Amino acid sequence: MPEGVVYLDGNSLGPMPKSVPERVAGVMTEEWAQMLIRGWNKAGWMSMPSEVGNAVGRLIGAAEGTVVMGDTLSVKVYQALAAGLKMRPDRKVILSDNGNFPSDLYIAEGLVGLLEQGYELRTVDPEDVAEAIGEDVAVVMLTEVDYRTGRKHDMKTVTELAHAAGAVMVWDLAHSAGAIPVDLAGSNCEFAVGCTYKYLNGGPGAPAFIYIRPDLADEAEPALSGWLGHASPFDFDLNYKPAKGIERMRVGTPPVLQMAALEEAMKVWDGVDMTDVRQASVALQEQFIKEVERDVPELTLASPRDASIRGSQVSFRFEHGYAAMQALIDRGVIGDFRAPDIMRFGFTPLYLDGANVTAAVAVMKDVMGNNLWDNEAYKVKSRVT
């Protein structure tokens, strides 16, 4: 971690695991440069999406061979929704909540706009999801942990409700994978998707993942039926025939440099128990909430106070949150801002401890107590993230 930085934004972009540059350099100079096209076979590039998928799967309670990497999370959401709708041809509603990440909603909107008349994205408040799962819902799509507040849905309960109403369940684990224990198989959901550049530290633009419940993987219809999801891509048949299982959710040529960075980053998790990570994360969050509420009264807790329904982040509301966050970042305390007024802080025990939390709160106290955020330079919304 750079000198003088307390990094509380691993929930947006995880830091670089130390061994990543050497690995990626090796892929460039020893594989790409030397093996050229032969790298697809000799260096195993072609099987990376499945192998890395297995490494991710181990952290989220998914069995071997049920997760595959590729594309971006938005594309994976599209694949899951399209396949989910196909499984319920007599229904036309995608149900989500307004705590979902906007891109998931946009993707659903785009899909609905493409389909015949009558398809609909229905969005309710997070607390109203349970009662909104009616008999007309084809697919329930939710993000387990709210990107703004950290509020956590109960995957198992909601999935049961979806199934009781005859709907397909799609979970977005963007803020879950590597952050909290996830029992994907135990949840019984049909689909899950997520990204790997947050808590999994895969690097900017790291590949996303998709999971299909194994009993359904051979019947899920891929809408994005690209050649690498074909049963025999190198036969160059003119007709599409999906590969067996989760491999059918591959689309195009995998981004080998990003896959290698992610594969290397996943090694950090060897032997790590997510229960231990969770326990340490909750301790850091509880300390943070306590110290902020004691020393920085200008901020109002936006996250659930009950740790059992909170992910691995703590958010506070402040009217001038954008400027305040710039002032903090300028002083080495890096969190981020989410419109309209959320200051977001992620807790990642792999590289944070209690002393970091105390140091961060001291800076927050200084910035807020002395109105250091009240500076024109911090108010210009020039940032793109």
Add this chain to the structure above:
Amino acid sequence: MPEGVVYLDGNSLGPMPKSVPERVAGVMTEEWAQMLIRGWNKAGWMSMPSEVGNAVGRLIGAAEGTVVMGDTLSVKVYQALAAGLKMRPDRKVILSDNGNFPSDLYIAEGLVGLLEQGYELRTVDPEDVAEAIGEDVAVVMLTEVDYRTGRKHDMKTVTELAHAAGAVMVWDLAHSAGAIPVDLAGSNCEFAVGCTYKYLNGGPGAPAFIYIRPDLADEAEPALSGWLGHASPFDFDLNYKPAKGIERMRVGTPPVLQMAALEEAMKVWDGVDMTDVRQASVALQEQFIKEVERDVPELTLASPRDASIRGSQVSFRFEHGYAAMQALIDRGVIGDFRAPDIMRFGFTPLYLDGANVTAAVAVMKDVMGNNLWDNEAYKVKSRVT
């Protein structure tokens, strides 16, 4: 280039430009590791898809601001087809040819399967495309240069025929960009897509590109409406509103390491005139055909003999092409094989000269004349590419 290799497969995966590893290492150790989340702003990661798009655009005759990078080619094909169909709501046919890359056809098949009844992918022989463009065709989708034979469609003529019939034209430039001069603006087509890991040397899994004719960019409806194609992604609106112009074809978080590798690779093209590249490529191809037909009579030319309707590759048919290609690769002459019987050789004058061609043909003569391919080890189809 590695010792003892004549690389005739730059049409599948271009070699690594020398300066790429240093650039990518810098992105990791100076940007990701040091700037962390701030890299999106400070290092300009967020604007890379547009900036690299402009660099690619310059090579294919596309104006500034009309090309954007991202995803894989299959995903870009999907976006172009979906937007194209929306432009012709009264028509339901996508027309293509069986010389198109199978993934393009698969993607069209997947899209058609998702839409309401009546949509159809119609595939004809390449030479029958012109007369098949009827009044029921919504979108004509073709790859300019056939991946197997190198046979080249006339973009301008076919686009005119498509427009005369009221259809939207989508060109796949996978085997064109960096290989032959392309006048995209002059062709008047509505959409174009392509990949960058072939002649543009962007690396394995390098991002794809998409172009929309500028007068239509503000009305193209993005089916894959991800947040980075939103007019204001960081407002986190609940409703999708497409960005102005080509930016709406962005989907999710860009793969920064791959973008940096590609951006660096594009510098090779600074000051390069595609007309010169084409002239040198044709000279190499003509030499290759002449020498192969003189010295390797076992092979039958599969590419057009007329260079004006051929891309930047030369293909030969041979019944045991798979084994023969393995034998060649084993001896340092790297081309590739495309089922059922095509031996494919790409010509890339940026790093090949006449002496390379002569050296390659000498090896081919040895392998074919002495039946060195007739070896069980070469017949096992273990390769995935």
